[in-house]
Amino acid sequence: MSHDSSSPDSERRDFIILTAQAMGALGAAAVIWPFVNSMNPSADVLALSSTEVDISPIAPGQEIKVMWRGKPVFIRHRTPEDIAAAEAVSLTELRDPQTDAERVKKGKEQWLVMVGVCTHLGCIPLGNLAGDYRGWFCPCHGSHYDTAGRIRKGPAPTNLVVPPFEFLSDTKVKIG
């Protein structure tokens, strides 16, 4: 673009051209955002992003599996033996150190809520006191989880994920 860039006329021209281009770029960016955002979860998916579960029928020593955000969630009503075994473990033994208290709600330590997806490569571990640590055992590659769902033996790198959850009442839990 050949013009003398010194005269005030051309400076004004440059400003106008620059502003026009800047607005064009801004407009293009403003249009891109809705396009990109349309790929984010839609309103109906977000509406199902939390689920309420009635835990009253689960007896001590029993566990159920519910679906949450397309994945299984284990809800176990732990016995006092389960809790004692979990609290007795020292943090140095753990690959992913977490106390039992960090994984349950205060005053409701008997309720363990975890996403039932092995942190190794995503299979669903078997429950009901399975494995060497009387917790969960993943049959795909042999990961053993203890009574608090923490990884003790096998290739999984981290403990079973505890999702955000809260007690709406003594008999109702909201996950997510």
Next chain:
Amino acid sequence: MRFFFVLFSLVLVAPAFALAGGDVKYPRQENWAFDGVLGKFDRPSIQRGLQVYREVCAACHGVKRVAFRSLTDVGFSEAEVKSLAAEYTVLDGPDDSGEMFDRPGRPSDRFPAPYPNEQAARAAQGGAYPLDLSLIVKARADGANYVYSLLTGYHDAPEGITVPQGMYYNPYFVGGLIAMAPPLKDGAVEYQDGTASTADQMARDVVNFLQWAAEPEMETRKRMGVRVMIFLLIMTGFFYVAKKRIWSKVE
């Protein structure tokens, strides 16, 4: 601008009315809060319209595309939406024994339809099908005015037109004979906000509700539109000046 749009719409819509059945009247043109470039939702009216729908229309008509959770857009709180949803029973399942079961509605559910399918609806309504109303305002030319005119337009048939048993005369309906009895009578609903529930008022409120049900994004769309048009006007202005400046050097 709106006048021209209305005029245009009438011009395009007119043949449809003229040819559809002889004496179909053009819908009455009313002023609505959602009309025009700056159109808004009249939320108190929509809430009243919801009440009219639930107490009068829902006996036969569904709004199956409206989810309970979307009612927060018309001014209901999350708690109110939760309790409203719970008043409905929704079919779910199968459970662990393979059975389908009923459960109270949740905000993520949609309004259940009064009949499981079209055939059941026709069987219960003597062959007529009460349409789902989720999109009725968009599915008719000049939809809002059409629905309002239809609801308030019942009157005795003129000379020479016999109305068969079970039908009613309505000049705004295609063919003039409609299977739906006049649904709105003064005082049919007791409004919670104290507004007088005349048939006309109820018709307006229901239209506002159905307009929202068909186009829940309308307010956002128009607001965004105003901002986009202003931006484009300014940007185009700049490009116009830039063009003139750059071209001033040619010949």
Next chain:
Amino acid sequence: MAHAPKEQQPGVVGWLDYRLPIFGTLKGALVDYPVPKNLNYFWNFGSIAGVCLVIQILTGILLAMHYNPSVAGAFNSVEHIMRNVNYGWLLRYMHAVGASMFFIVVYIHMFRGLYYGSYKAPREVLWWLGVLILVLMMATAFMGYVLPWGQMSFWGATVITNLFSAFPLVGDPIVTWLWGGFAVDNPTLNRFFVLHYLLPFLIVGVVFLHLIALHAHGSNNPLGIDAKAPKDKIPFHPYYTVKDFFGFGLFFLVFAAFIFFAPNYLGHPDNYIEANPLVTPAHIVPEWYFLPFYAILRAFVFDIPFWALAALPFAYAGYLAQKINKAREFTLENLFGAMQWGRAKEAAGRVQSLLASLGAGGFLVLLGLIGFVIEAKLAGVLAMFGAIVVLLFLPWLDTSPVRSASFRPLYRWFFWLFALNAVALGFLGSMPAEGIYVVFALICTGIYFAFFLVVMPLLSRYEKPLQLPESISAAVLAH
């Protein structure tokens, strides 16, 4: 077309360009490319059409991420997009309004070509590629409209696919093949979705060829005279880049006005009703951009006897006869002269063609008298396709050496009549095919074809054009 530079230039760009000369090619095509300096705003519509194509593809891909191409799920998935997907309503309205915008821009672009003679040599192939783009657009738009599976989607698809049954013998098998069944149903919807996704990328390819053909000889201009001298042209950048961006701004203003304030104005309310194979809408109408062709299709409510078709070969025979008579070529020698291969002289060829035409005409008359007819349905289909095919012959129908209508006052008059006629055809397409509307549709169809087949050849021969200017620069300075 693209040549690597002789020497590698400095920098990353220089390194890449030496190996894949894309930067050099783009610079040659969009920056340094010389363009006539007198183009008016009707030359903006090509680039605007390109923008429309990009918008349709982008919005289409994003919509396809949420769309469900099954009879049970299609309508619901579109409502899901409108109500649940973030900015889904914006994507949907952009795509629907964008299709209309694309057609209006392309129609104006084509009318520019008709007015300024942009289809004449050496731009015949450029024009053909344009017609091919139009045909691909029409196929894409037709299939796209079926996807929401509303009443108009379903019944429009039924009516238009049924047309192919008009062809004798092969018609019904073709229709069954198109449908993948015995009516428009799931297989039809699924394949329409696939093809609707595919065709736009074919359009992109043809657009590239269209641009290559354009750059072979450069743009036409409002004066229609070749821009020979260097001072007749200016570089594409910055002059036409800034002018194009200004044009985009105006286009987006119109586009946005529809999207945000009247998104359903160009559509039909019946398409917000779920498709019902047992209930036919009162009036089946295609989208507005198909209305003129729909009018031509429905204009033929009578069968055409074969002897009426004989008019064509007889007309050609008449044209040959007066030529032969003038040159006194009707000799025995010419009659039999070209029986030997390789020694056919032009005159002999004309005499033989005359006899062949008379023979063909006579044969058609005979068949017509026996009772052979082209059924009304087939006539309509042939006329509708013919309305597009006739465009391909423009460079040979209009042989006037003057390109621009600015210097052809008679042609200009007929051009505006043709444009008005096109609008009239559009209006007639939206009316039911009854009574006075059918009569007018036939008249307007006649005018449409007469413009190309009668007016253009006659004007090429007999019109006296105005004096052309010396050059573009001379004409511009004269202002």
